[in-house]
Amino acid sequence: MIYMDYNATTPLEPEVIEAISEALQEAWGNPSSNYLAGAKAKAIINESRENVARMIGGKAEDIIFTSGGTEANNLVLHTAMEHFRKSRSSAKGVEGSRNGYDGLPHIITSNVEHDSVKLVAEHLQSEAKADVTFVPVSKVTGRVEVEDVVAAVQSNTCLISIMLANNETGVIMPVQEICSRVKSLNKQRQHVRILLHTDAAQALGKIPVDVGELGVDYLTIVGHKFYAPRIGALYVDGPGTRTPLHPMLFGGGQERNFRPGTENTPMIAGLGKAAKLVASNLSAYESCMRSTKLYLENRLQTVFKNRIHFNSHYPGSDILPNTCNVSILGRTLQGWRVLSHCRKLLASVGAACHSDSGNRPSHILLSCGIPSEVAANALRLSVGRWTTEADVDAVVEDLRETVQLLEEMN
Numbered sequence: 001m002i003y004m005d006y007n008a009t010t011p012l013e014p015e016v017i018e019a020i021s022e023a024l025q026e027a028w029g030n031p032s033s034n035y036l037a038g039a040k041a042k043a044i045i046n047e048s049r050e051n052v053a054r055m056i057g058g059k060a061e062d063i064i065f066t067s068g069g070t071e072a073n074n075l076v077l078h079t080a081m082e083h084f085r086k087s088r089s090s091a092k093g094v095e096g097s098r099n100g101y102d103g104l105p106h107i108i109t110s111n112v113e114h115d116s117v118k119l120v121a122e123h124l125q126s127e128a129k130a131d132v133t134f135v136p137v138s139k140v141t142g143r144v145e146v147e148d149v150v151a152a153v154q155s156n157t158c159l160i161s162i163m164l165a166n167n168e169t170g171v172i173m174p175v176q177e178i179c180s181r182v183k184s185l186n187k188q189r190q191h192v193r194i195l196l197h198t199d200a201a202q203a204l205g206k207i208p209v210d211v212g213e214l215g216v217d218y219l220t221i222v223g224h225k226f227y228a229p230r231i232g233a234l235y236v237d238g239p240g241t242r243t244p245l246h247p248m249l250f251g252g253g254q255e256r257n258f259r260p261g262t263e264n265t266p267m268i269a270g271l272g273k274a275a276k277l278v279a280s281n282l283s284a285y286e287s288c289m290r291s292t293k294l295y296l297e298n299r300l301q302t303v304f305k306n307r308i309h310f311n312s313h314y315p316g317s318d319i320l321p322n323t324c325n326v327s328i329l330g331r332t333l334q335g336w337r338v339l340s341h342c343r344k345l346l347a348s349v350g351a352a353c354h355s356d357s358g359n360r361p362s363h364i365l366l367s368c369g370i371p372s373e374v375a376a377n378a379l380r381l382s383v384g385r386w387t388t389e390a391d392v393d394a395v396v397e398d399l400r401e402t403v404q405l406l407e408e409m410n
């Protein structure tokens, strides 16, 4: 079988497995314990924190380990709600400062976010705890447009959360430009500070990610997208000092009380090792995945000619180097049907967490302006660091044979 679903999850690099097993064997102590076994664990955690910070151009003290990206994203939206409430209570009594605090906290996000942002925002909205603007991506560029985000800002806006790259289309969002514009707004606003978050899950390990260049207050890190284990982290620019961070959990004081619970040392060790590999090899990873993806697109074009629609080709938009969202046009060639008949290819029609959504076309692709009958045939092919041209040849031949079979069956 040939795996081409690296946006869903990645295997662990051998060096990462080695770091995890070493921590399991040698650093099993409680990191808070004051004897050698604990000190060993604490040292591994500190080294990993440094490596994760280095991967994104941040400082170690700005990294908070979490169970994964879902927790990190939830922590940001929870913090924004608390930020609004505390800002409002401190504004009470100050003449004229009540403006902007009447009503609910307002969140701005896009209509193509991962469910761990989308569903949290929808929940807050349905519970009348927040107003939410889901800014639609442009159907021309597949990208959320800066002017549309800025136009959505209200006096009670307390958070803007826009993913750095989309998991289905691979489209890279203009987060740096959005942050630059909103920081200027914040300087002149009399109202609550607008916090800035990006979910970088799909970008890390594929393209350069630098928190200073982006200008974000928060950035979500997801290990299992860059050959690390199922653990994550949240970058916060000065947690509790420059940038608010309000815990969802209370307990033993770990992670400076921002995320208590005895640390998962082996998984943190793996995250740190994977981050170190990204920091050292990103340029090679990126160019290798890009050349493989381009070879895949060329082979698909050659074999399927005018029956192929590339769902990630948007004028003026940058795309992740590993992602190829493509539809083979034909009445009987729905993506799920093609994949279920392929003998070698392992891929998806869209986000793994939507895999139980039946055979409906991806709402992400429909939001990007892909016609329904084309979106229904979508295949999300995402290559990895070690995907070869031979893998591509085998996958394209598998698709060719499968299409021929399905069309002969009908």
Ligand SMILES: Cc1ncc(COP(=O)(O)O)c(C=O)c1O
Binding pocket: 007, 067, 068, 069, 070, 071, 114, 116, 163, 167, 199, 201, 202, 222, 223, 231, 232
């Ligand atoms: C864009 C994006 N954000 C968040 C997540 C959630 O991360 P986790 O699976 O660690 O909860 C994922 C992947 O699952 C993702 O692709």
Ligand SMILES: O=C(O)CC[SeH]
Binding pocket: 007, 008, 009, 114, 167, 168, 350, 351, 352, 353, 354
């Ligand atoms: O896009 C994916 O498959 C991961 C998020 Se559910």
